Amino acid sequence: MAEETKTSRSGGSVFPLKIKGPRDFFGGLVLIALALFALWAGSDLSGVSGYSMGPGTVPRLFVSLLILIGAVVTLTGLFVEGPPLESYALRGPLYVVGAIVTFALLIRGARFSIFGAGIRIPEFGLIIATFLAFMIAVMGGTKVRWVESLIAAAAMTVFCVVLFRYLLQLPFPLWPSF
Numbered sequence: 001m002a003e004e005t006k007t008s009r010s011g012g013s014v015f016p017l018k019i020k021g022p023r024d025f026f027g028g029l030v031l032i033a034l035a036l037f038a039l040w041a042g043s044d045l046s047g048v049s050g051y052s053m054g055p056g057t058v059p060r061l062f063v064s065l066l067i068l069i070g071a072v073v074t075l076t077g078l079f080v081e082g083p084p085l086e087s088y089a090l091r092g093p094l095y096v097v098g099a100i101v102t103f104a105l106l107i108r109g110a111r112f113s114i115f116g117a118g119i120r121i122p123e124f125g126l127i128i129a130t131f132l133a134f135m136i137a138v139m140g141g142t143k144v145r146w147v148e149s150l151i152a153a154a155a156m157t158v159f160c161v162v163l164f165r166y167l168l169q170l171p172f173p174l175w176p177s178f
Helices: 022-041 057-079 091-108 125-138 146-167
Strands: 110-114 117-121
Touching: 022 057, 091 125, 125 146
Parallel strands: none
Antiparallel strands: 110 117
16 A cells, blocks of 8 residues: 555645755754743843843843744755755763763752652762763763873863863862762
8 A cells, every 4th residue: 555645635745845955944943942942941031121131131132043043044944955864863962961960960069859868969079070071971972082081081171170260260169078
């Protein structure tokens, strides 16, 4: 049995425009979705009031710009020939997101409850949090060179300590405080 395609009464397809650049089209839709999520997440921040800018003004400007860019990219995907969608590997992005979450939990510690049990993650400090986050992100790659990764993680850790602690003078703890 052959598959039937939906057509309108005029004999054309239901969706009148053919997507010529699927990668651009769907990438633009993802940008718009991300911008709408950011707009929702920052909806409780106040915006411009008279001549003063509130804490939500600049994020709303960036979100508006991202929606505009996403719309342009989406329209480009409709009208300009482009590459097809390819399979997408989730391993790399998942490890990078895991590294970011790990850094956030380890730099200042965290307290939360799971099924009524209180869990406390102590502050591990900037040095350990940066090094571990970098190593977790490296594991997202398909070909990991461990020696080079350890050297790069150590260099990134030194760079972050110098930048954040000494140049910007942010009050990050350097070492664990158990």
